[in-house]
Amino acid sequence: MTGGAAAAAIGVLRRDLLLALRRKSDALAPVFFFVVVASLFPLGIGPEPELLRRIGPGVLWVGALLATMLSLARLFAADYDDGTLEQMALSPQPFVGLVAAKVTAHWLASGLPLVVVSPVLALQYGLPADTIAVLAASLVLGTPVLSLVGAIGAALTLGVRGGGLLVALLVLPLYVPALVFGAGAVDANLAGTGAEAHLSLLGACLVLATFFAPWAIAAALRIALE
Amino acid sequence: MSRPIVNWFRFSSPQAFYPLAGTLAPWFAAAAALLAATGLYIAFFVAPTDFQQGEAYRIIFVHVPASWMSMFIYVVMAGWAGLGLVLNSRLSGMMASALAPTGAMFAFLSLWTGALWGRPTWGTYWVWDARLTSELILLFLYLGFMALQAAIDDARRADKAGAVLALVGVVNIPIIYFSVQWWNTLHQGASVSLTRAPTMAAIMFTGMIVMVFAFWMYAIAVSLARVRAIILERERHAGWVLELAEGRA
Numbered sequence: 001m002t003g004g005a006a007a008a009a010i011g012v013l014r015r016d017l018l019l020a021l022r023r024k025s026d027a028l029a030p031v032f033f034f035v036v037v038a039s040l041f042p043l044g045i046g047p048e049p050e051l052l053r054r055i056g057p058g059v060l061w062v063g064a065l066l067a068t069m070l071s072l073a074r075l076f077a078a079d080y081d082d083g084t085l086e087q088m089a090l091s092p093q094p095f096v097g098l099v100a101a102k103v104t105a106h107w108l109a110s111g112l113p114l115v116v117v118s119p120v121l122a123l124q125y126g127l128p129a130d131t132i133a134v135l136a137a138s139l140v141l142g143t144p145v146l147s148l149v150g151a152i153g154a155a156l157t158l159g160v161r162g163g164g165l166l167v168a169l170l171v172l173p174l175y176v177p178a179l180v181f182g183a184g185a186v187d188a189n190l191a192g193t194g195a196e197a198h199l200s201l202l203g204a205c206l207v208l209a210t211f212f213a214p215w216a217i218a219a220a221l222r223i224a225l226e
Numbered sequence: 227m228s229r230p231i232v233n234w235f236r237f238s239s240p241q242a243f244y245p246l247a248g249t250l251a252p253w254f255a256a257a258a259a260l261l262a263a264t265g266l267y268i269a270f271f272v273a274p275t276d277f278q279q280g281e282a283y284r285i286i287f288v289h290v291p292a293s294w295m296s297m298f299i300y301v302v303m304a305g306w307a308g309l310g311l312v313l314n315s316r317l318s319g320m321m322a323s324a325l326a327p328t329g330a331m332f333a334f335l336s337l338w339t340g341a342l343w344g345r346p347t348w349g350t351y352w353v354w355d356a357r358l359t360s361e362l363i364l365l366f367l368y369l370g371f372m373a374l375q376a377a378i379d380d381a382r383r384a385d386k387a388g389a390v391l392a393l394v395g396v397v398n399i400p401i402i403y404f405s406v407q408w409w410n411t412l413h414q415g416a417s418v419s420l421t422r423a424p425t426m427a428a429i430m431f432t433g434m435i436v437m438v439f440a441f442w443m444y445a446i447a448v449s450l451a452r453v454r455a456i457i458l459e460r461e462r463h464a465g466w467v468l469e470l471a472e473g474r475a
Contacts, residue, residue: 152390152391152394156374156387156390156391157374157377160374160377160378161377161379162377163377166373166374166377169366169369169370169373169374170370170373170374170391172366173363173366173367173370173395173402174394174395174398174402176363176402176405176406177398177401177402177405180405180406180408180409181405184408184409201405201408205401208401212397216390216393216394219311219390220387220390223383223386223387223390224383224387226383226386
């Protein structure tokens with residue numbers, strides 16, 4: 001039974017990743033968004049290196065957060081429209097496992113690329129090398145939290161009027177802890193006080209979200225499928 | 227198993243709860259009016275002028291009760307929501323949606339009075355203090371809950387989706403609160419420390435507690451009145467509502 005559940009989850013993961021690879025422009029849109037937003041800030045506030053270094057961590061984190069949020073709309077929508085999601089809910093394998101696999105695939109397809117491009121953007125903001133490493137580490141820990149919590153919002157607004165804007169309203173307040181600890185870690189490193197405390201707290205958020213969010217997502221999806 | 231004297235589960239049916247809410251609401255409203263009159267009398271005529279803040283501090287009698295109620299109502303709302311998910315009772319979801327606007331109103335009132343209080347005492351309407359920021363996020367959570375319910379046409383689905391959101395929110399509130407608090411202590415710029423309130427005179431505290439109860443009674447009265455409206459709206463095709471309407475006509 002457990003072997004079957006794992007196989008089913010891995011199957012869903014592979015399928016979603018394959019779909020993301022086939023539709024590269026969909027998967028890459030959040031990354032481009034991230035890059036464009038990060039480039040707009042210096043144009044808006046001016047190119048002073050000192051100022052940019054000061055606001056860099058916050059801007060990059062907010063950019064990653066918004067990019068993740070924009071990619072949420074596609075997380076369940078296609079499977080909901082063509083009935084795949086309903087079949088998953090009816091399948092003998094635990095729905096929670098399949099949902100967790102879908103969220104993992106979403107993170108690999110749209111969260112991980114944000115982590116990969118973040119060092120380049122951090123260079124534009126003049127952050128030093130070890131701070132860039134902390135930024136990447138905070139995003140590695142933080143973007144899965146964003147995907148997990150965001151998936152709850154995506155599941156709740158499935159097939160609902162004005163879903164995209166609604167997701168923002170539901171999810172952004174819940175993103176506050178990840179933003180505070182993530183950007184805080186980078187800030188702390190920049191200030192020389194050490195980022196370990198923030199990264200530990202971000203890790204704790206990730207553990208909590210990994211444990212609880214799949215159940216909330218599955219419950220929300222079942223409500224949407226009724 | 228002995229049967230309880232009052233079968234409380236009877237009132238989980240909207241039809242049974244409608245008249246009960248109608249009977250109770252005026253009493254709670256009267257209690258709210260009485261307590262508010264007492265509390266405001268204490269606030270304006272009995273409580274002495276604060277030696278530091280002058281008369282401006284008197285807004286505390288509205289501000290603090292509003293903040294407490296805004297947090298308390300969210301927990302109660304999440305409680306009703308959880309009950310609705312577990313027992314699948316229709317009335318629980320209606321109670322949750324009846325409470326949300328009152329909670330949001332208190333959160334807004336708390337922010338507004340806080341801004342009015344901040345201007346004369348700290349010289350600014352808004353500081354990014356931990357308590358102000360978490361109250362603002364609480365207001366966003368209320369607005370998200372109401373927006374989600376408003377966007378879903380099917381009332382039962384709206385109840386359940388709102389319930390999941392309220393439960394997720396109530397788990398997140400402590401995390402948000404602490405994250406904002408730590409964020410604030412780490413960004414300790416020119417912000418004002420509000421965490422150490424001066425010790426309060428007993429009469430001020432009494433006035434505040436009376437106002438807390440006044441707001442509490444008000445919240446119950448308004449929610450009961452609102453849940454009656456929601457019941458009528460949702461059960462408009464039910465026989466007993468039609469009979470009620472004919473009886474009025």
